[in-house]
Amino acid sequence: MSNQTQSKNDNTNQDVDFDVVIVGAGINGAVSAAALSAAGQRVLLIDKSDFASFTSQQSSNLVWGGIKYLQSYEFMLVFKLCLARNRLMRSYPNQIKQIGFLASLGKTAPFGRLLGTFGTLFYWGIGLFGTNAPSSYSATQAKALEPALISGRKAVRYYDAYLPDTDARFVYDFIRHAKRLGADARNYTELIAAEHNQNWSLSLRSAAGQYQVSARAVINAAGPFAANVSQLLESPTKAGLVLSKGVHLTLNRKITKGNQVLAFWDEQGRLFYVLPMGDRSMIGTTDTRVTDPHTAVDEVDREFVLRQINNQLEGVTIRPEEIISERSGVRPLVIENSAQAKTQDWHQLSRKHVIEVNPSKKVISVLGGKLTDCLNVGQEVVHEIAKLGFRTQKPADWFGEGDQSLFERFKEDLLSRAKDKVGAVRIAESIWRRHGSKAMEILGSSSEIEELVVGLGITSEEVEYIIHHEDVVTREDLLRRRLPIAMARSEREISENLKLQTLLERAGL
């Protein structure tokens, strides 16, 4: 770890006494921190690496009701996920965008146009009509909508939502809320030992050294590492996790027309997507059972993903050299009983989360789940803490984008100052999306507003603001998680961006 990391993580002299310590700052830890702080608890959120640097930075960036679970008749799960999606869409009008999924009904599709039409109408209904209405298309209409589709294939279109700035940025938004509500959030801080008498005494390790904090309760939100943390807390859970690896590849170009997701069924009969990643396309995913949470994209994954895409599109051939970035993560899937871990068919495991409580030690473990279900996780954790006897108030104002009334004024102001009007619209929308009304302060009154990373709406002023205000310790924290630069641009493009390099060097990153 660099000296930079060391100096920014010297927590040894900070607060040491908390109501709740949350171990793990992926989506489940971040929502718990925001909700518990809003409920009046003194919260410390820690992550052994950067915030959202494990599973929660490797998703498909979708906020969705889980249309594919209709095939396994999990209607209640789909209903709940759709409600969760609708609520998130209402609360995040900029950070979560509705998007059409054009599903191509080729040979590998499990149904034809008639059943597809019925299924998407049912999905729309079970989601209480919270999105645009679905539609179905003849082969000619489908081809006109998406020239890359194989000719002669019919299609259906349904709607869900996605995170234009990526999953990790969305997680950071909850951390910002938590900090605003008084939480202490420390990245690069690991729980290494724990002792319970009446309260918890927790040994934490950061770059500055080892130190102790105390807590009345601990939340285990360690994702795929939940069992390790349970072990440290000597608080085993009844439910266990199995891990399913999924990869995505981002290409150096956009291969779809317009802003839509292209969906089809791969050679294993699983849904496969072409998703937007900034102004490029991301393709995936896979579903391979693994035991080690640490994964990386290997040759077999790359070959599989490229074969699917090249088999399903017409007039498009993707070569390995066109890959600019890769994502690989494990879905932590809950199994009711850890003894079943070896035999359970993981393709059938749904994405429900489970919350288990050890009342005598005051440990709450959050297992599994999805980004989409995050608000429910936050609320349930507050409910469980209250049941443990903590005095809580009803959490308010712990998520969402807040006041939107100034956006049009901000955009107009920016347009009047910028030479490149198209770039200015991109900057206005994307900076507002990431920072809300803080966007005005970030851009200041300079007359030289221009994109630092052309096409992504990112400016030098924003990069500097994030470096100084958003817990950035390493280059990757900035380029991969606070901003989507390292996902939507190749290493070469990043190293050739001299203005960006100067900013990074100046910040010691």
Ligand SMILES: Cc1cc2nc3c(=O)[nH]c(=O)nc-3n(C[C@H](O)[C@H](O)[C@H](O)COP(=O)(O)OP(=O)(O)OC[C@H]3O[C@@H](n4cnc5c(N)ncnc54)[C@H](O)[C@@H]3O)c2cc1C
């Ligand atoms: C390929 C793929 C695609 C997906 N697509 C979607 C999607 O489109 N939509 C959706 O809603 N969901 C999706 N998911 C699911 C979703 O990403 C996960 O369910 C979610 O991110 C899990 O979050 P988490 O907080 O439980 O775990 P994590 O994000 O893994 O967080 C756990 C954290 O705990 C930290 N930690 C562990 N041990 C310690 C310790 N001792 N001390 C301190 N910190 C510790 C880790 O560093 C880590 O950051 C997808 C998942 C995958 C893998």
